[in-house]
Amino acid sequence: MKHLIKIISFALFVILLTGVSLFGQKTKKKYTISSVVVDESGNPVVNAYVWAQGKMVTTDNTGSFSVNLVKSRSNVILVEAENFEPLKISTDTFALVKKIVLKHSEFQAGSKDVVNFVFNKEKQIDVASTITVIDPEELLKYDNQQRVMVALRGRVPGLYGTNNVNGLGAAVVIVDGMEQDPGNIRVDEVEQIVILRDAASRAMYGAQADKPVILINTKRGEAYKTKLKIMGEFGVSDPISYPKFLNAADYMTLYNEALSNDGLAPFYDSLTIANTRSGVDPVLYPDESYYNSTYLKDVSKSFNIQTEASGGNDVATYYVNFGWKRSGGLLNVGEGAKQSFNRLNVNSNVDFKINQYMKMYLGGSVVYDFNKNPRGDFWGNSATFHPDWYPVLIPSSRMEDSILLAAARLVDGQYLLGGTSEYQTNIYGDLVFGGYNNSTKRNLNFRTALDFDLGFITKGLTANVTMLFNLYDSFNTVQANEYAVYEPVTVTLPTGVDSLYFIKHNEDVKQGDQSVTSSDFTRDMNVFGTLNYIRSFNNHNLNLTALAYRTESQVNGEFHHDKRLHFALQAMYNFKGKYLAELSGVVTGSSKLSGKHQYGFSPTVALGWIPSKEDFLKDNSVINFLKVNASFGIINTDNYINDYYLYETSYTTGGLFTYGNGMYKNRRRRINYLKNPDLSWVKREEISTGFQLDLLNALWIEANYTYSKLYDIVVQRKNYYPAITGGVYQYENYESKMNQGGSVAINYHNDKHDFKYNIGVNFTYFVPKALKVEEPKYEVDYRYLEGNPTDSKFGWVAEGFFRDSADIANHAIQTFGEVQPGDIKYKDLNNDGIIDNNDQKIIGNSNARLQYGINLNLKYKALGLFLLGTGQTGQESYFKSAYYWVYGNRKYSEEVLGRWTEETASTATYPRLSSKYNANNFRNSTFWLYENNWFTLHTAQLTYTFSDRLKPNSILKKGFQVYVRASNLFTISDIKEKRELNVGKAPQTRYYALGLKVTF
Amino acid sequence: MMKKVYNIILIFLVGTLFFSCENFLTPEEDNRLTEEQMLQNPGYWEGLLLEAYGRMPRNYKFDLDIAGDDAVTNDVNSSATRMATGEWTSAYNPVSQWNSAYAGIFYVNNFLEKYREVTWSWESDKVNELHLQRLSGEAYGLRAWYEILLMVNHAGAVNGQITGLPVVDKVLGIDDFQVPRATIENYLKQINADLDSAIINLPAYYEDVADDADYNEAMGTRFINRLSGTAARALKSRVSLLAASPSYSVMTWEEAAAAAGELIRDNGGLTILSPTGVEFYKDFNDRENIWFTAFTMSRSLESDNFPPSLYGKGLVNPTQELVNSFPMVNGYPITDPASGYDLDNPYANRDPRLTKYIVYNENTLKGDNIYTYVGSGDDGINALVSSTRSGYYLKKFMNESVTLTPGREKSAQFFRTYIRWSEVLLNYAEAANEAWGPDADPNSYGFSARDVIAALRSRAGITGGDAYLATITSKDEMRELIHNERRIELCFENFRFWDIRRWEKTDVMKSPVSAVFIYPNAGGGYSYDVQKAEDRIYEDYMIYGPIPYNETLKYDIPQNDGW
Incomplete structure (x- = not known):
């Protein structure tokens, strides 16, 4: 494995060198060329870029330019301007052309509007299925979010969160043709992101396409454009809030109250409580809190430095990117203070022509993460360790036993670590003496492709073979030390004086060696081949693709390799660019099915019409663009078949059974499941329709409706077969569910003046529904999931607290343990006088129904302000973690202050305290349920963009950008505090950053 | 020429990559077995029977004691506690x-x-x-x-x-x-x-x-x-006693007495009683054990139940009621004026099984005195999460050679007994007393109910010829004694919970259980304060368990009354 990584790293290095050396030669003879750039009407094009021999000049107010060139080198120049099609032209022809004429880009049909579907390409305007295309270059002008998936949030209609399209679940993210962790890619490296929003657009991805698919295509070098870009960002993360736990004395008082409520004797005597409250002796009466400057820094800092170089010519192009990102942690003690998260990344590729028929592409990337962490779980422990358990630090002066003291390992030369026989983990001790845990992750990606021009067979025929490899491994280097803790104990001597002594628990052990643990790896290999045929006959435009695609993935600890194979044919067709059609047929093969069920056929069709190209709308001054489309498809998938050989009865080997007084052994044999030769594909059926409309070149409206049904889902019918059959079942195609809804996006922009603005909103609304569910037979109808949203939450309806014993006597009998005043009262839904499981109904759902995104982009000359917010409604959450469900001996949070007592009966916000489990109060009910509606301003960025084009010698002429940005700046929500609080893990933060980008 | 070359290259590349897909999709042979393979290898097919063996309990679980009147637990999440305090339903049945x-x-x-x-x-x-x-x-x-x-x-x-x-x-x-x-x-x-x-x-x-x-x-x-055959016969005595009990009454006491009596007679009568059988869990070779598991090296039972000073979790805490059921060493119940029971020194001169089965204040475990009095330190009642809630810890089954001290952990041999002779003897005593009274032996087995009880109590260490037993004359008195003897001898062996139910002792089933708070006196010695520890909330119909709620929904299978 290590060797392989070395070899591939070396290969990448060679690719890098080759790229640089190809373009690094020097010669001396010089000449000057000059010309004028005009548009189709002969008007000069101002500020056009002219790229030549690695230089860049811009045209002046008359559209003219001149540039000095070297004789023996390339004589091709590249002319580009915003809203125009780029043009390559040889300087040899300058004498003839006199003027360079640039054509305006057509709407959705320019060279930048070619959508790369990996297996084929099509102009966006000619695509009949529903997609959204994101151009990162546009984004980066005003939003420097570097995380690819996060950059999609709030921008794509139909997208919940960052990767859930149409509520179908997390998308399969295909990076350059291979499913990969998008976390390894940064927006700067990306050329194009394509979100496939219906079955027709996804179908070519075979069985994977049952889920949403998002394509990320990374950058390649561009011929004649030589660029070096340097970016840096420095940021601080400011924690929003920490959990608020009660201090020791308050905890003791309330815990006694809880005991008393349960009819038990108090645990803490009043002297202990008083001494704890007064802080008379923190060693004997500890009161520890953890979210303070002893343990934590105010903010954590991070930086991110990236460089990028690209360029090339007609023969070869190259692209190189490398960078380093580092962020620190919040801990301030010992190994915790050294906590850091680092990422190094290199990504490079070259394209070159082998001869007139063949082109080759080679690319590779390495992402190397190394994180330093202290051992122990500060965030978890600080949320569970009680304030009164033990003093964390004991001044060594308190220890009178000089022999014990001499042997003790002191913190900062003056403290002993506290602990008890029961709690030998000391939070401070973990950080200073516990050792460390350094984790390393390496991701290596290697891509190669051959393109064949088969025009010699028939015009327009090309072929491609692509091979992709991904290797990932990770391991932890651990130094696990142990440390002694000291338990303070007081005894009363015969003299009547209290004496303090210490009991030592555990030993100080410093490991000599680090140990390497938990190595993990995955290896993936994808191979695909395509034949493409693109041809126009009169007004018939045809784009045909034949595809064979296979993937193999090997995961550490998984016996079976995950293999997929499919063959596909796709035809994209349009007539005069007005009537669009897209037909696909995919044959998928599965290694999880057998016999006649091993292959499935998935057909899809999409149709589109562009009325704005028809004569009756052609010259309409209001409607600039209108496109309507609809698609239908059936996709076979084995995504929900979770194991192999499910069609055969499976016996497995169990543990050893020992007999003969331990002398003889044999293995137990279990039956996992029973055979089902009829086991077949899970199928998704999807209908989608929508339109896109552009009015007055300023207002953009698009809308989409989608109905998606998943059926023949494989389950075991455990609620159908009784337990007397033995609890061993077959797998069957049984369940079905659907998801239906739509999305709308509206955008208005005005860039006619110095002050330019753009405002956009989008709404996504989908409702899932369970159509057929393997569930028990219930006595009451409202307990069924079938016919209701798949994400329904079932629970009891709380009716406040029991006031008194009369209230309890008059109410239905609650069967979750004995109740007393102050306990939660539930509604008797079926009026049988008993509160039990049959009194649960749907009280909420766990996925948001409506999600919306709002963005505002203001620009005045070089200064820009960008704001992006998202919000949601229609989701309910329980707050039921140990922070909210405080019972038994859990750590008491501030939540319990509103507890019910006889005095506070009218104002109580929390049930009466209990030292026991109290299953009556702590169960899913409307009492703990909150409407999870919120709006968050995710991004605010102020950008100054400077491009000193008119001074040809300025070092900043290719671009200079400085920005400040803030993430997660504020949230509006009724439950803002709860939403923004993390318990048991590192806090949520607001992030502030200063960044700089320079292009040379 | 060029065209041909490229055609060939292309066909070769695409072809080799994608054909042979049949093999590509065949999953690897994993370590699952087919029925054919199972039948070819006797060791494999026997594995199905061993799976049935393996699903029997391999260690001791005390849920039924915690849900009954013999114990409470310090585990606030205990499902048995939830069941005992009013949550037992056909839908929530932890046992x-x-x-x-x-x-x-x-x-x-x-x-x-x-x-x-x-x-x-x-x-x-x-x-x-x-x-x-x-x-x-x-x-x-x-x-x-x-x-x-x-x-x-x-x-x-x-x-x-x-x-x-x-x-x-x-x-x-x-x-x-x-x-x-x-x-x-x-x-x-x-x-x-x-x-x-x-x-x-x-x-x-x-x-x-x-x-x-x-x-x-x-x-x-x-x-x-x-x-073994003997174990099967012992099971027969177990099920016969159950079927003859008041809650079932579908067999006669005579039949139940015969099932046990014949088995005992065929194995040598009362001489089968092992002198060390009270601590049968210490040695699997002890002939008290009829059916038991092979031993493993383990310390989990001790880790669960040792008091916190020995680094255990102190999970099972015997109740004051169980402690009170142990007679004095002279055989008299502590409530009897002749017993000599000293309220200020309650653990002195008791049936020796108390010292062996229960850690009370100042009893020893692993050679250490364990102090459970209020404020005694980690082992004191309610001192820590892992301290006792009743004033007692479990000692029965504990292997004292186990060490839990961090860094010096040591496991020891552990096995679980499924059937032992004392149960068969108690089955006989109970059935024979009901069928024929304390002293009759109509089938001439050579022993009466009284003989069996005398033998068990004598083995336990009751001194002075068991004068108390001699005072028992009626069937009813003998019944109470046998019930109590069964409680003591078989405590924590999963009998008590269902015993009080088959006896239809619903009042016992519903009585709260108690803890003892012990306070050191200034001049030495202790004072004892017995407090309610926990309610036992059961209804009369709960002498039978329920059919699982979900099962009653799958097809027409009638539920037991009340559930």
């Missing part, structure tokens, strides 16, 4: 045996379905036959074990009529699973038929015999820890 017992029966039935197709021995037909005989006996006996477990936990009254459970004596198909509840008579008939098959086919003990290597290979010592 349900339904699914696991029918799963055990499923494996037995799968084994029986084709075990005759397997060649158990290639060497000789005789050995093969002996294997078949033993294996069938084990299988039927195990099925009976699970059927009895189901009866104890789930049989009950339907519309006032005691009703049995579905009899599953074959592998059910996916279309013929709607097996109705059998009558209690038929259900018992099934259990007894299975036990009879076991008794006929199994040797009384797994012992090698001289000069018969064939027999030894199929029936010899090597099969210790498997179900």
